[in-house]
Amino acid sequence: MPTKIPPHAIFRALANEARVRVVRELSGGGEKCVCDLVAACGLGWSTVSRHLSVLKAAGVIADEKRGLQVFYRLTLPCVTNFIQCLEKPSRYPDFQKSACCR
Amino acid sequence: MPTKIPPHAIFRALANEARVRVVRELSGGGEKCVCDLVAACGLGWSTVSRHLSVLKAAGVIADEKRGLQVFYRLTLPCVTNFIQCLEKPSRYPDFQKSACCR
DNA sequence: TGACTATTTCGCATTATTGCGAAATATTGA
DNA sequence: TCAATATTTCGCAATAATGCGAAATAGTCA
Numbered sequence: 164m165p166t167k168i169p170p171h172a173i174f175r176a177l178a179n180e181a182r183v184r185v186v187r188e189l190s191g192g193g194e195k196c197v198c199d200l201v202a203a204c205g206l207g208w209s210t211v212s213r214h215l216s217v218l219k220a221a222g223v224i225a226d227e228k229r230g231l232q233v234f235y236r237l238t239l240p241c242v243t244n245f246i247q248c249l250e251k252p253s254r255y256p257d258f259q260k261s262a263c264c265r
Numbered sequence: 266m267p268t269k270i271p272p273h274a275i276f277r278a279l280a281n282e283a284r285v286r287v288v289r290e291l292s293g294g295g296e297k298c299v300c301d302l303v304a305a306c307g308l309g310w311s312t313v314s315r316h317l318s319v320l321k322a323a324g325v326i327a328d329e330k331r332g333l334q335v336f337y338r339l340t341l342p343c344v345t346n347f348i349q350c351l352e353k354p355s356r357y358p359d360f361q362k363s364a365c366c367r
Numbered sequence: 368t369g370a371c372t373a374t375t376t377c378g379c380a381t382t383a384t385t386g387c388g389a390a391a392t393a394t395t396g397a
Numbered sequence: 398t399c400a401a402t403a404t405t406t407c408g409c410a411a412t413a414a415t416g417c418g419a420a421a422t423a424g425t426c427a
Contacts, residue, residue, distance in 0.1 A: 171282045213375085230424070249275055312385075314405050315406085379417085384411100394401100
């Protein structure tokens, strides 16, 4: 059982456009190899690899090596839900009336 | 209507222990003055004030001045839900079996 | 074994974040 | 108007994050 990672550390792991893009790519439960994620991010391999290690250290994703390739998958599906909530058009209502994430 | 703030910017706003603490203090829909939040964070006034401006710029909280004091409230309740999810003990299961945020 | 492929690690330069204290701003009440 | 209170803004120093390319590592296959 991994050590408990505090919420702000999870947020920190997600506080980057490329890392959110990785989460998006993995949303739905599928796996992607690093090559796919590099293509999706539009950044260098070494950069994406480090982003992946940040997400993995935070417990957001997990990896599995098969042959030459490493495949990543999402381990924290609620992140997907939350991102979807953040993208609803009705995102800025008053607390009382909010339909966001409910 | 404020400009749409991308998810990673929301995550960035929450990527700090003090700012998450502020969100916690405001969870439930109540208001708090800056003095309360300074006490809750255990940091200097100027530091907390800047944290509040970061959260406000991200659309996570809103402020209202009444008399000498400024009161803050949460505008994005799904953040509370997400934090609660992150704190569930069953946070690190496999994607398939996860009960997190469901 | 040796070449090839996929990925990670390292070191660097640039930029962003964090916390502080001092100073500025705004509101209230004598 | 003047002083007191509540909060924000500013400038600074220290630390962290970001992206890159080069080099290292690991697995596959001839």
